[in-house]
Amino acid sequence: MTTASTPVPGSPPPAAGDWSDLVSAALVGTARRTVPAPSGIPHLDRGDPARTLLDRAALAAVRARAGRLPTRFEPDDPGGFEPAPPESAPLPPEGAARRLADLLDEDSALLLEWLELARCRGVRVPPESLPALLDRCARDTRRMAPALLAVAGRRGLWLAGFDSRWGYLRLLAAAAELTVEEWRSRPAQERHALLEAREPRLTAADEPLLEEALADRSARVRGLAMGLAARLPESRHARRLARCAGRHLRRGADDRPEIRLPDPADPELARVLGVEPRPRQAGGRSRETRLQQLWTLISHAPLDTWRGRLGATPADVAAFAAATDGELLEALANAAVLQRDREWARALLPIVLERLTGGHDVRASRGTALLALLPPEERCSWALERLRADRREPTPDTVLPVVKHVECAWTGGLGEQVAEALAGAERGDASVVQLCAAAGPRMPPSLHDRVVAGVRARRVGERGLEALGRLADTLRYRSRMHKEFR
Amino acid sequence: MSAAGSRFSTVSTRWTPDDVWALAPDPSSRRAAVATAAPSLWSAAGHRPAGDSTPPVVWGECAGSGAASYRVVAELVSPPDCSCSCPSRKTPCKHALALMHLWAEGGTEPGEAPERVARWLARRADARPGPPEPADPRAAADRLERREERVAEGLVELDLWLRDQVANGLAASRDDGYRRLDSMAARLVDAQAGRLADRVRDLSRLGAARDRPDRLLSEYALLRLLISAYRRRDDLAPDMRATVTCRAGLPVSADESAPVRDTWRVLGMYDFPAGQVHGRRIWLHGTATGRTAALVSFAPTGQAPQTPVRPGTAVEADLAFYPAERRARVVALHAEHSADPPAGAGAEEALRSYADALAEDPWLEAWPVVLRHAAPVRGDPWSVADAGGAALPLLPECSPCWPLAAVCGGEPATVAGEWTPRGLRPLAVWDRRARFADLHRPRTRPAAR
Known part of the structure; x- marks a missing residue:
């Protein structure tokens, strides 16, 4: 029953041919096939062919299992793994590591917070969780991948090299070093992913790559490049855009926007928008389409084009747009979001949100996206200011419309305000439920006790009470998650 | 059944909230319990700390959705004995889980058991099977x-x-x-x-x-x-x-008359379906006796199988062995330590030990092996190769095993798994720096390439 001394490559079970003879006979049936007599095992005969076959098969099967030999692995086998580069960052405490595994098992929305905590503490993801984490973040690379990159460690990058589905992480890491030639040699899908991965760290040095991408064969790549090029106001493309946009919009003598509708046959316009010029007489060149092209142009043209042209400062420009043309205001807001321009976002934000709370459609507005351009602390103090400006006692109804746009970790001050509003809540379940949902992942977990006090007070209805309980649980869960990193 | 004192001695001291959640029979009851663990929902929550021969007991009343409140009590042995007045058929129910969680977080007041709890404890003591029954041996x-x-x-x-x-x-x-x-x-x-x-x-x-x-x-x-x-x-x-x-399939029972004391290394754990229930086996290896033991427990759907020990540790324990299949159960758990990687062996030696085990039990489906200086190799299926280049193929359903590759990082490691007639099922790994990682948790894996 012991193994032979020299294992055979591929290691077939002993007498593989004899075994397959038995299987063939069993498949056809002993009524039509004689029972094979495998070599090396006793030729039992039970009088009944089926039973004889089964007993011989039992001997052969157990012999094959007991005599199984290892396969051979040669050092140059392409399936082997090259050693990963050494790690420098430490692993998180055991509790935090277990928590990560739980978050992944449950596909929890709190995963991003765990990654951020890990980044702040300078620890890396335990290797056994990397595959599941890489899978999870592949579903939402825009939001998750930058956080992942910071904590995946060298092991994470090493691992990502073995499966194309994890390629996004390496793209993100490698995006800074890639040359135009290397980029050109990739398939369209990768070119798009690469460009997207480069987005968070775009600098003037990326201009050659963007020029290349603006003339890409793939329309999808061109579209992405357009948005990115707008973020480099000094680039040649941005200057072309500014020139072109300036020809179509200015402040008229009557202090109204003076618009010249774009001409679809204009070769320069086509060039800056990355579309084919169209002959004038072709159908479908409605005013609507041409207006649409104008808004596209404005969204992509560097915002500073309008400084001095529509108003002296960004705030003046925003006020002018708000006073005269709602669509222009939206286009400018769009431009600020697209170009990630903080200064313009600050100028546009109060006006865009003023209109929002004035009954405009929330979902269509760029308010939340503008706010997201500001650093978290600024977002929170902006919200606090607005809450203070409201003279009414804070209640879920008054607080919710403001804080729901603050999609980041709340500062203690803002959290306090929300906790106070929840503590004072009476009835009005709808706002309580929504406010609790918004507060769950954002409120400082230290405010847990305040929320529990709200549950105890039992002043809201059944659904509100449930929501408060859920919020208390989320805060406690997060508080534990934070503590586990210590 | 053994004296209660020996059953919980180490268990009571090391309960963390995670240990409590691990008792949840399924993810949905765990989620429900998380919601129920709000201290605000509880009143009269207290516990009696462990005594010399008595396990900790915890009790409380939880506000239900209506006017009713549910009365919960749990004795913290492994696995805990719980009772709750709610209609749930799951064991433990969300109220019991939430209460144990409160206790693990220090959210219950120590004190004397109230009367209803004392009554429950007394009833249970009566119901517990006493010393060997003088039943009619002939019958x-x-x-x-x-x-x-x-x-x-x-x-x-x-x-x-x-x-x-x-x-x-x-x-x-x-x-x-x-x-x-x-x-x-x-x-x-x-x-x-x-x-x-x-x-x-x-x-x-x-x-x-x-x-x-x-x-x-x-x-x-x-x-x-x-x-x-x-x-x-x-x-x-x-x-x-x-x-x-x-x-x-005839019933057998463990021989409690001669428990085997040893330092048992906990090699790994595997959950498997078994007809209408699900089973869990945990492989142990005795460092002094060299014996292999399988702790096998079953639980109906909706309940958690028993997990008295944790993979990657070594436990000082008395095991009672069943007459076959190396099956054993923990009679007494004295201490749990962190442990160095087990010694392990090469692939040939691992298969040899399987062949020997097969001679005793030709129906053997799974056998624990520990490979020393082992590394995963990609292929169809993947395999795990030892230092000499002898390799064991993985079970097709366990391949590819990315968590194993991620932990090894291209360096040799100590890999514990079950050898089956169709290949190796990796269960746990100790990396080059002797760090332990459990591979058992079901994880998403990239599609086979």
Whole structure:
């Protein structure tokens, strides 16, 4: 029953041919096939062919299992793994590591917070969780991948090299070093992913790559490049855009926007928008389409084009747009979001949100996206200011419309305000439920006790009470998650 | 059953909130318990700390959705004994889980048990089976004999059925194979050979697998071998007889008279389906005795199987062994330590130990192996190679095993797993720096390439 001394490559079970003879006979049936007599095992005969076959098969099967030999692995086998580069960052405490595994098992929305905590503490993801984490973040690379990159460690990058589905992480890491030639040699899908991965760290040095991408064969790549090029106001493309946009919009003598509708046959316009010029007489060149092209142009043209042209400062420009043309205001807001321009976002934000709370459609507005351009602390103090400006006692109804746009970790001050509003809540379940949902992942977990006090007070209805309980649980869960990193 | 004191000694001191959540029978009851663990929902929550010979007890009342409140009490042995006045059929229910969680977080007041709790404890003490029952040994022997006869009848039927399958050809049974397998399994259930019924029913899961004919013939042949052995059971050596009756599904119990004390390394854990319930086996290796032990527990759907020890640790424990299959149960748990990687062996030695085990139990389905200086190798399927280049292929369903690759990072490691007739199931790994990682948690894996 012991193994032979020299294992055979591929290691077939002993007498593989004899075994397959038995299987063939069993498949056809002993009524039509004689029972094979495998070599090396006793030729039992039970009088009944089926039973004889089964007993011989039992001997052969157990012999094959007991005599199984290892396969051979040669050092140059392409399936082997090259050693990963050494790690420098430490692993998180055991509790935090277990928590990560739980978050992944449950596909929890709190995963991003765990990654951020890990980044702040300078620890890396335990290797056994990397595959599941890489899978999870592949579903939402825009939001998750930058956080992942910071904590995946060298092991994470090493691992990502073995499966194309994890390629996004390496793209993100490698995006800074890639040359135009290397980029050109990739398939369209990768070119798009690469460009997207480069987005968070775009600098003037990326201009050659963007020029290349603006003339890409793939329309999808061109579209992405357009948005990115707008973020480099000094680039040649941005200057072309500014020139072109300036020809179509200015402040008229009557202090109204003076618009010249774009001409679809204009070769320069086509060039800056990355579309084919169209002959004038072709159908479908409605005013609507041409207006649409104008808004596209404005969204992509560097915002500073309008400084001095529509108003002296960004705030003046925003006020002018708000006073005269709602669509222009939206286009400018769009431009600020697209170009990630903080200064313009600050100028546009109060006006865009003023209109929002004035009954405009929330979902269509760029308010939340503008706010997201500001650093978290600024977002929170902006919200606090607005809450203070409201003279009414804070209640879920008054607080919710403001804080729901603050999609980041709340500062203690803002959290306090929300906790106070929840503590004072009476009835009005709808706002309580929504406010609790918004507060769950954002409120400082230290405010847990305040929320529990709200549950105890039992002043809201059944659904509100449930929501408060859920919020208390989320805060406690997060508080534990934070503590586990210590 | 042993004295309560020895059952919880180390358990009570190391409960963390995670240990409590690990008791949740399924993710949904865990989520429900998380919501129920809000201290605001609880009143009169208290606990009696562990005494010299008594485990901790925790109690409380939880506000329900209506006016009613549920009364919960739990005795913190492993696994905990819980009682709750709610209608849930899950064990532990969300209220019990939430209460234990409050306790683990220090959210209950120490104190004397209120009267209703004391009454419950007293009732349980009465209900607990006392010292060996002075039951009529003759009647018990008769009962066992009757059951052995019924199983024998079931096996005669199974033998005829197997004969027909092979006489008519396995290919012929392909189309209505599931139905036939299921009806045969049902007849085995009637014959009180439930374990064999599960084994037969499992074959219907083979579907159209490429190696279906191979596996069907191996299984049928081994069933036939079991039938022949059962028929001759009274002529077999005692150990082999125990193996055969055990495999046929007759009840066995652990020998509590001579527990084996050792420092047991906990190699790994695996959850498997077993008919209507699910099972969990945890492999242990005794450092002094060299014995292999499998802690096997079953739980109906909706309940968590017992997990008295944690993979990657070493425990000082007394184990009572069952008469077959290396199965054991923990009689007393004295201490738990973190542990160095087990010594392990090369791939050839691992297979040799499997062959030896097979000689004692040809029906053996899984055998623990620990590979030293081992590294994963990609292929179809993946394998794990030792320093000399001898490799064990992974089970097709365990390949690719990315968490293993991620932990090893291209460096050799110590890999623990189960060797099965179809390949290796990796369960745990100690990396080059002796850090332990459990591979058992079901994780998403990238699609096979």
